[in-house]
Amino acid sequence: MRGIGAKSMAVAAVVVAISACTTTNGGTASSPSTMPAMGTSQTKAAGLRAGLNNLLREHVYLAGAATGAALAGRDAEFKAAAAALDANSVAVAGAIGSVYGAGAEQAFLPLWRRHIGFVVDYTVGVATNDRGKQDRAVNDLIGYTQDFGAFLQSANPNLPKAVVADLVKHHVVTLKAVIDAQGTKDPVKAFTAIRAAAEHMQMIADPLAEAIVKQFPDRFRG
Amino acid sequence: MRYVVPLAAVAVWLFADLATADAPTVAIQLFQFAPSPVAVEAGARVTWTNRDDIEHTVTAGEPDRRTGRFDLRLPGPGASESVTFTERGVYPYFCDRHRSMRGEIRVN
Ligand SMILES: [Cu+2]
Numbered sequence: 001m002r003g004i005g006a007k008s009m010a011v012a013a014v015v016v017a018i019s020a021c022t023t024t025n026g027g028t029a030s031s032p033s034t035m036p037a038m039g040t041s042q043t044k045a046a047g048l049r050a051g052l053n054n055l056l057r058e059h060v061y062l063a064g065a066a067t068g069a070a071l072a073g074r075d076a077e078f079k080a081a082a083a084a085l086d087a088n089s090v091a092v093a094g095a096i097g098s099v100y101g102a103g104a105e106q107a108f109l110p111l112w113r114r115h116i117g118f119v120v121d122y123t124v125g126v127a128t129n130d131r132g133k134q135d136r137a138v139n140d141l142i143g144y145t146q147d148f149g150a151f152l153q154s155a156n157p158n159l160p161k162a163v164v165a166d167l168v169k170h171h172v173v174t175l176k177a178v179i180d181a182q183g184t185k186d187p188v189k190a191f192t193a194i195r196a197a198a199e200h201m202q203m204i205a206d207p208l209a210e211a212i213v214k215q216f217p218d219r220f221r222g
Numbered sequence: 223m224r225y226v227v228p229l230a231a232v233a234v235w236l237f238a239d240l241a242t243a244d245a246p247t248v249a250i251q252l253f254q255f256a257p258s259p260v261a262v263e264a265g266a267r268v269t270w271t272n273r274d275d276i277e278h279t280v281t282a283g284e285p286d287r288r289t290g291r292f293d294l295r296l297p298g299p300g301a302s303e304s305v306t307f308t309e310r311g312v313y314p315y316f317c318d319r320h321r322s323m324r325g326e327i328r329v330n
Contacts, residue, residue: 100252107253110322147320150276154252161275 044220049209055092056201060171062088063116064178064194067123071182089113099212100155111151115144115168119175126183141172158211167204174200247271248325250278250296250317255325262307264329269304272296279318280305280325293318 040046066081089112097105118140125133149165174197181190213220246260251273262268270280277297283289291313294303307313307329317323 103254103256104252107323111253111320147276150274151253154274 043222045209045213048212048220049206052095052205052209053202055088055095056205057198058088059085059092060175060178060194060198060201063119063175064182064190064197067119067179068182068190070120070123071127071179085116086113089116096155099216104155108151111147115141115148115172118144119179122176123179126179138172138176142169145169145172152208156211156215158214159208163207164204167207170200171197171204245269249273250280250323253278253317253320253323255280255315255317255323258324259326259328261328261330264308264310265306266329267304267306268327269302270294270296271302272299275299277319278323280315281318282313282315284314284324285316285318285321289313 062085069077093105093109096108118137122137145165145168148168149161152159152164153161177193181193247269280294282291292305310329313327
């Protein structure tokens with residue numbers, strides 16, 4: 001447990017450093033006396049929330065970049081986007097590990113990668129106009145939401161499985177809209193959809209951060 | 223008298239150790255088998271209990287090399303199944319629903 005504590009401290013330190021930079025940049029125009037509440041954005045809890053929101057939004061944009069390149073037949077770009085997406089997956093698992101330990105991190109990463117595999121299946125289904133493959137991928141993704149919900153509920157009793165599953169289901173639906181638009185070569189629709197999909201991630205990141213802080217109030221105090 | 227307490231403590235520890243080795247339990251929680259590996263004596267009955275709100279399996283072997291020795295289904299939280307290991311050897315196992323979940327029983 002000592003190792004986990006050190007690691008989470010390190011992550012928290014990075015997160016705090018990032019949020020400190022942000023507030024410093026944003027605050028240079030004002031004098032300190034006019035910003036009595038400046039410290040509130042530098043709390044560990046705020047850092048956790050910002051960090052999770054960044055990671056999960058990045059997940060959507062990189063997933064959209066990968067599926068867009070795949071559907072347009074830009075192979076080198078697809079591979080690069082898929083690699084970046086996987087680096088993001090590793091970072092998401094690292095965030096889980098910083099709170100729940102190395103075992104949880106190792107268990108989470110393949111679970112998270114799995115939904116990306118199903119998204120790839122769906123994209124291949126769209127590319128090849130294979131309705132059966134698309135339907136199977138959607139079914140797999142919907143089934144997956146239950147597993148994902150079960151994982152987070154086991155990690156944190158403040159995250160009920162059904163609620164998490166429903167939020168992840170909406171992530172699947174919003175990402176599917178991006179892929180469908182990319183498949184019909186409608187860039188306006190695709191980019192509108194990707195903004196909606198990215199925005200929805202806050203619906204997952206915020207409650208996740210809130211539940212973690214509620215579970216470990218001492219670790220996120222101050 | 224000086225040694226009474228330490229000896230008693232050792233006796234309790236030994237007894238406890240033998241007791242758990244006789245009926246070892248593995249929890250399935252947060253998509254992990256814990257503890258793992260588990261070392262037991264031949265004839266031990268190992269019990270797995272699911273603590274996750276999702277089905278897990280305890281399937282003998284590895285995903286691409288199943289041994290068929292056991293394949294337990296633990297559909298939800300609280301579900302529990304056991305296997306008696308009569309022969310010495312190393313028994314890897316995995317969850318067939320989440321194949322990155324791996325565990326191992328070592329029978330001495
Ligand atoms: Cu499993």
